[in-house]
Amino acid sequence: MSISLTRKHFLGLAGATLGAAAMAACAGPSTDGAGTALKTLSPDEWSKVKPASSISFMSSHPGKSRDTEVKLIEAFQAANPGIKVNLITGGSNYEEVAQKFQTAQAGSEVPDVVLASDVWWFRYAVSGAILPIDDLLKAVGVSTSDYNPGLIGDYKHSNQQWAVPYARSTPLFYFNKDHFKAAGVPERAPATWEEFAEWAPGIKEANASSSGYQNAYQYPAIAGYAGWTLQNVLWGQGGSWSKEWDITADSEASVAAMQWVQDSIVKHGWAGVSSKNAITDLQAGAVSATISSSADLAATLKAAKEANMRIGVGFLPGGSAASTQVCPTGGSGLVIASKTSPERQLAAAKFVTFMTNAQSTMALSSATGYLPVAEAADISSIVAQTPEFKTVVDQLKVTRTQDFARTFLPGGDQELAKAATKIMNEKADVKSTLTQLKGTLEGIYNKDVKPKLKA
Amino acid sequence: MGRSNTDGASVAASTAPGGMHDRVRTENRDAQSSRVPVDRPPLAGIKRRRWNRRTRKDTWVFVAFAAPNILLILLFTYRPLITNIYYSTLDWTLGSASATAVGIGNYVEFFSSPDASNVLGVTAIFTVTTVGGAMILGLLVALALNQRLKGRTFARAVVFAPYVLSGVGVGLVWLFIFDPTYGVLSWILRGVGQVSPQWVNDPKLALVMVTIVYVWKNLGYCAVVYLAGLQSIPTQLMEAAALDGASNVRRFLSIVVPLLSPTTFFLLITSLLSSLQAFDIIRIMTPSGNGTSTLIFDSYLQAFGSYNRAGYSAAISVVLFVGLLIMTAVQLRFVERKVHYS
Numbered sequence: 001m002s003i004s005l006t007r008k009h010f011l012g013l014a015g016a017t018l019g020a021a022a023m024a025a026c027a028g029p030s031t032d033g034a035g036t037a038l039k040t041l042s043p044d045e046w047s048k049v050k051p052a053s054s055i056s057f058m059s060s061h062p063g064k065s066r067d068t069e070v071k072l073i074e075a076f077q078a079a080n081p082g083i084k085v086n087l088i089t090g091g092s093n094y095e096e097v098a099q100k101f102q103t104a105q106a107g108s109e110v111p112d113v114v115l116a117s118d119v120w121w122f123r124y125a126v127s128g129a130i131l132p133i134d135d136l137l138k139a140v141g142v143s144t145s146d147y148n149p150g151l152i153g154d155y156k157h158s159n160q161q162w163a164v165p166y167a168r169s170t171p172l173f174y175f176n177k178d179h180f181k182a183a184g185v186p187e188r189a190p191a192t193w194e195e196f197a198e199w200a201p202g203i204k205e206a207n208a209s210s211s212g213y214q215n216a217y218q219y220p221a222i223a224g225y226a227g228w229t230l231q232n233v234l235w236g237q238g239g240s241w242s243k244e245w246d247i248t249a250d251s252e253a254s255v256a257a258m259q260w261v262q263d264s265i266v267k268h269g270w271a272g273v274s275s276k277n278a279i280t281d282l283q284a285g286a287v288s289a290t291i292s293s294s295a296d297l298a299a300t301l302k303a304a305k306e307a308n309m310r311i312g313v314g315f316l317p318g319g320s321a322a323s324t325q326v327c328p329t330g331g332s333g334l335v336i337a338s339k340t341s342p343e344r345q346l347a348a349a350k351f352v353t354f355m356t357n358a359q360s361t362m363a364l365s366s367a368t369g370y371l372p373v374a375e376a377a378d379i380s381s382i383v384a385q386t387p388e389f390k391t392v393v394d395q396l397k398v399t400r401t402q403d404f405a406r407t408f409l410p411g412g413d414q415e416l417a418k419a420a421t422k423i424m425n426e427k428a429d430v431k432s433t434l435t436q437l438k439g440t441l442e443g444i445y446n447k448d449v450k451p452k453l454k455a
Numbered sequence: 456m457g458r459s460n461t462d463g464a465s466v467a468a469s470t471a472p473g474g475m476h477d478r479v480r481t482e483n484r485d486a487q488s489s490r491v492p493v494d495r496p497p498l499a500g501i502k503r504r505r506w507n508r509r510t511r512k513d514t515w516v517f518v519a520f521a522a523p524n525i526l527l528i529l530l531f532t533y534r535p536l537i538t539n540i541y542y543s544t545l546d547w548t549l550g551s552a553s554a555t556a557v558g559i560g561n562y563v564e565f566f567s568s569p570d571a572s573n574v575l576g577v578t579a580i581f582t583v584t585t586v587g588g589a590m591i592l593g594l595l596v597a598l599a600l601n602q603r604l605k606g607r608t609f610a611r612a613v614v615f616a617p618y619v620l621s622g623v624g625v626g627l628v629w630l631f632i633f634d635p636t637y638g639v640l641s642w643i644l645r646g647v648g649q650v651s652p653q654w655v656n657d658p659k660l661a662l663v664m665v666t667i668v669y670v671w672k673n674l675g676y677c678a679v680v681y682l683a684g685l686q687s688i689p690t691q692l693m694e695a696a697a698l699d700g701a702s703n704v705r706r707f708l709s710i711v712v713p714l715l716s717p718t719t720f721f722l723l724i725t726s727l728l729s730s731l732q733a734f735d736i737i738r739i740m741t742p743s744g745n746g747t748s749t750l751i752f753d754s755y756l757q758a759f760g761s762y763n764r765a766g767y768s769a770a771i772s773v774v775l776f777v778g779l780l781i782m783t784a785v786q787l788r789f790v791e792r793k794v795h796y797s
Contacts, residue, residue, distance in 0.1 A: 221655075425653065
């Protein structure tokens with residue numbers, strides 16, 4: 001009796017195992033060479049689609065914006081009673097969200113709307129993970145001209161729109177007014193790095209006696225997008241990481257700029273590199289100035305007020321070759337996943353346009369310091385509340401498109417950070433480090449980007 | 456056993472049966488004469504008869520008990536392992552639906568790039584220092600805790616506590632301690648007029664930092680296992696040696712260390728495996744792997760960092776797997792011979 005019973009169980013178990021193995025075998029990539037072609041609907045077809053009743057939004061809540069996002073989602077659900085939005089925390093930064101979204105591609109369920117930073121959306125577009133949204137925007141009655149032209153223009157590739165701007169920022173020059181005052185230098189951001197280099201020794205000397213004081217200037221932590229903020233120094237001296245697809249990291253001007261950076265740390269000793277978060281170092285009174293994202297503005301000013309510390313902000317300093325247009329934009333946009341249904345994509349389009357309309361973008365801007373992305377946004381109320389916010393908006397007019405080497409090469413940002421580590425922390429030879437960097441970046445371009453651009 | 460008394464090994468074997476001694480005995484027999492019949496065949500014959508006598512019921516009971524475990528191991532250990540080896544032959548971007556087969560291309564790239572020497576070097580330094588550090592310090596702590604001291608139980612608990620803490624929590628707290636700007640270590644150093652080293656930014660110091668934290672966390676494990684080993688050493692042996700006039704050092708080297716060798720062997724294998732798989736502390740303290748890219752962390756960074764090279768990452772994990780396999784085999788084959796079982 002027991003024999004037949006156990007045998008039956010055993011066979012059942014074996015069957016279940018085979019089933020599981022067969023199911024699991026569905027995952028993983030195919031090697032037959034034929035990628036799945038992306039299908040999108042025409043504007044006519046979109047108008048016949050009924051939006052799905054539930055979608056998901058994966059975010060890292062940039063600039064500590066979780067509460068704002070929850071409120072915006074509630075407002076969206078009130079305006080669109082048929083659609084429910086699930087907010088998913090995809091990690092604590094853009095990279096962790098990207099990791100989750102890309103891993104999700106191997107399964108059957110992907111988030112509908114995803115936060116994608118400047119270095120990720122292009123990769124998604126090339127790999128087919130996201131949808132071009134031109135027709136979708138039309139279907140929900142939104143035009144690209146409703147957005148700031150520079151910010152929405154960043155997401156164009158092969159004449160298609162791939163994202164809408166959402167949590168967009170520029171770096172800002174943050175400084176401790178009391179430290180500047182103690183040194184007798186003007187309480188403003190320097191116009192150029194040359195000017196700051198003149199002030200710096202005095203600033204350091206005047207504040208050296210206070211406990212825990214380290215440097216006049218703190219470079220942002222390498223792990224926190226060093227390649228992004230260093231573009232400012234490079235551009236000011238006429239250098240760049242790249243010009244379009246041409247890698248210029250080892251050009252004479254680029255080498256001179258990075259040499260200047262190394263000298264400020266090693267030779268002149270008035271600058272340091274943050275271990276974790278430069279803006280925290282500034283708030284701790286350990287440094288007199290730093291560069292950080294405008295997303296940190298609201299939180300930094302609030303913390304400074306509580307600590308009775310006077311913090312000022314200004315445009316990024318220029319350099320010997322260029323005094324303006326030396327500031328990159330950054331931050332993230334919203335993309336719509338391709339691996340879902342038209343119903344969900346239409347609901348997603350309604351959601352992303354709501355999250356970036358004039359009213360929503362104002363809510364996010366005032367809570368964080370991100371740029372207002374909608375043209376119709378009226379910033380006067382935010383400026384009345386936080387006068388420093390005007391600097392953020394004004395600087396947007398003099399920004400420059402980021403170097404392709406950082407934004408469009410997979411792992412490019414990581415390579416820039418590696419080179420920056422060598423130059424800034426290990427005192428490596430600047431010229432040879434940048435020459436090596438160029439070789440690596442060209443290798444990535446030829447292997448991972450060039451073939452896909454032609455296709 | 457009818458053996459010559461000059462054969463020391465077989466005397467030991469006859470008095471103390473054990474895995475190693477069996478092997479020694481067999482080797483000695485082979486050395487004496489390969490044609491001398493040994494008492495194995497009858498044993499094997501008994502086994503066979505016993506097997507034949509087993510009822511079908513017994514067989515099915517065995518299958519019913521063993522099958523679920525075997526199936527789970529096959530499904531969740533061996534299947535991913537084999538799939539991973541397959542992935543290592545692909546040029547596959549994480550998240551992409553298609554991939555290109557490149558054969559051993561990923562391995563060729565890894566071993567011909569400067570990354571290989573860097574990653575393998577970091578792995579070797581990290582493994583040797585963490586295993587060596589935790590075992591030596593663990594033994595010293597165990598020796599101290601084996602004395603009759605006041606508050607011994609409390610001290611034992613304190614020493615073991617870090618081991619059961621979450622690695623992520625430990626990493627975060629130590630990161631604050633090491634922070635050169637507002638960390639408590641920099642505060643202490645400033646107090647004596649020193650500038651804090653750049654623990655995070657300097658790749659060499661970053662490796663030192665994670666090594667210190669890793670040893671701190673795992674020291675308790677070695678200490679507790681060594682303590683158990685120390686307590687199993689018969690006191691009469693130590694007393695006899697003391698009566699014979701052996702010094703403390705002499706007793707430690709000639710009695711304690713040899714009798715602890717099974718413990719040391721066990722700790723060596725488990726610590727080596729866990730050091731080579733150390734991830735949480737490294738990931739939390741040095742998220743970009745600056746100077747701390749061990750094999751397992753580099754494998755993670757390649758796939759889930761900004762490169763998204765899933766195939767290349769799989770190849771690195773296969774390198775790690777083969778390394779672990781070889782090391783374990785070597786340990787079982789050679790190191791175990793030197794171990795004394797009491």
